[in-house]
Amino acid sequence: MNTLFKTNSFFSKYKFLIFLIIITNNIISAQEITLKDAHMMMLENNGDIKASNFEVQEKEEENKAAKGLRYPTINASATYLRLDNDINLDLNSTRNMVGGLLSIPNPAAILGNWDFTLQEKNLAFATVGISMPLSAGGKINNYNKVTKIKVDIAENHSQLTKDELTVKLIDYYFKLKLAKEVKKVRQQVYETVLLHYNQALKFYENGIIAEVETLNAKVALSNAETELKGAQKDVALATTALKNTIGINDISQISTTFNKPTIVNSFEDFKYDLLLGNTKLKTIEKNKNLAKIGVKLEKSNYYPSIGVFGNYIPYTDNLPLAENTKWFVGIGAKWEIFNGFQREHKIKASQLKIDQITAIDKQAKLNLTTYSEKLFNTMQKELEQFESLETNETYAEKLKFMRTRAFEEGTGTSIEVVDATLKLSEIQLNKIKALYEYNIAYGELMVLIGKTELFLNQH
Structure with missing residues (x-):
């Protein structure tokens, strides 16, 4: 009996709350x-x-x-x-000329091969600039x-x-x-x-x-x-x-x-x-x-x-020209x-x-x-x-x-x-x-x- 009373009381309060919400909404909408x-x-x-x-x-x-x-x-x-292709520099003719001047009978055997590879065909590098x-x-x-x-x-x-x-x-x-x-x-x-x-x-x-x-x-x-x-x-x-x-x-x-x-x-x-x-x-x-x-x-x-500018080369792979030079800075001007x-x-x-x-x-x-x-x-x-x-x-x-x-x-x-x-x-x-x-x-x-x-x- 008490449980039923509490349940009815709860639903009564719930209905009253809904009623208040409806009234409030109507007031707001109006x-x-x-x-x-x-x-x-x-x-x-x-x-x-x-x-x-x-x-x-x-x-x-x-x-x-x-x-x-x-x-x-x-x-x-x-x-x-x-x-x-690789970038080569062939100096064998110069070697032969030097051998002749020095009276060397076989310049190739004595002075060796003067055909140099300046840059191989595969290379990589990274730069940071400012x-x-x-x-x-x-x-x-x-x-x-x-x-x-x-x-x-x-x-x-x-x-x-x-x-x-x-x-x-x-x-x-x-x-x-x-x-x-x-x-x-x-x-x-x-x-x-x-x-x-x-x-x-x-x-x-x-x-x-x-x-x-x-x-x-x-x-x-x-x-x-x-x-x-x-x-x-x-x-x-x-x-x-x-x-x-x-x-x-x-x-x-x-x-x-x-x-x-x-x-x-x-x-x-x-x-x-x-x-x-x-x-x-x-x-x-x-x-x-x-x-x-x-x-x-x-x-x-x-x-x-x-303006001023600068570059730094933190990484190179097969780039001999940059092995001894890691950075450079400069100042530039442009005037038309x-x-x-x-x-x-x-x-x-x-x-x-x-x-x-x-x-x-x-x-x-x-x-x-x-x-x-x-x-x-x-x-x-x-x-x-x-x-x-x-x-x-x-x-x-x-x-x-x-x-x-x-x-x-x-x-x-x-x-x-x-x-x-x-x-x-x-x-x-x-x-x-x-x-x-x-x-x-x-x-x-x-x-x-x-x-x-x-x-x-x-x-």
Whole structure:
């Protein structure tokens, strides 16, 4: 009996634990996603961002490889050779001549065979060598600077990718917010018109109003239902776009609300931050520095390259020429005196590259300033629109209330109630649209001036 009780108690606790896990998982899966959360997920999951990060790592490795040019190079080699024949030196004719001069009757018998083997056809040897540059006319130092700048450019390219996707994320996130708010308004309109239609139907059945009043309410109800279904589809489409951008499979809720329109800085402040913090302008500046280093690299070809080297022969087999010589060291220099004016033209080409980037930089600043001013003006326009709509919304709500009361008292018509309801919904929809336009313009402007995190934290 006790064993059965303990077993039942164990299974009860086990079921309770499973229940807690299910509840916890449901809470986690139903967690609302803020704009900042969505941004972090995008940075972690998006394939384009991952690819740009790999590019940065690639350039970092190239920079590390460039640093190795300052260090000595050590190599080892082993060689086995088989020649067609031995290398011989036949001096018998010289021997005979010497024998004649010395009046030797038989030089071959007395002086012997003067046919020597200098190198047998089978031989092998191993060497260990070291070399190190002493001076390359500045090539090594400048090449290291080039690879470091390329790391910075890759980081800026990665940031540009993030900025482009962040602007797209802000648009998609708030587009979903817009779609949800529009759906809410459409739902309210549908419920209001449905209530009005039911009320009108009862009035008609009791002979209080004419049938035409109910027909007008019925048409309004059909239109409201169509608009609601369209709003529901817009929500589904916006949800899919946001999920694909973030890189997740499900979005339960989004919790970041629209920022209420306000202008806290002048355009001159935004312009100053733009010229100082824009990633594209930073990239252009890095490319200009790269072009300047390119001029120095081309000029370094006027100077000689100097280096030291040494070799050690630890092993030989049947190599008599190297038996008494195990190592050698030396210093070498290479100086290209004339190469058909290639250096001069390459230097001019590099200088023209600087002029080209300077022109690009000037135009980019002009284009970005113009575009940021457009975004700033959009913010101002939507602020004025929002403030005007807020006032109009108050009047429209009062008008709807009065039209509804008049209809209920028999002094108003159904069409007046529907018109007042639609007028209010139109103002509410325009108000939501103004919020959307303001927030995406503000978000893009903050990304352009390099203050993405500040914008995300404001929400």
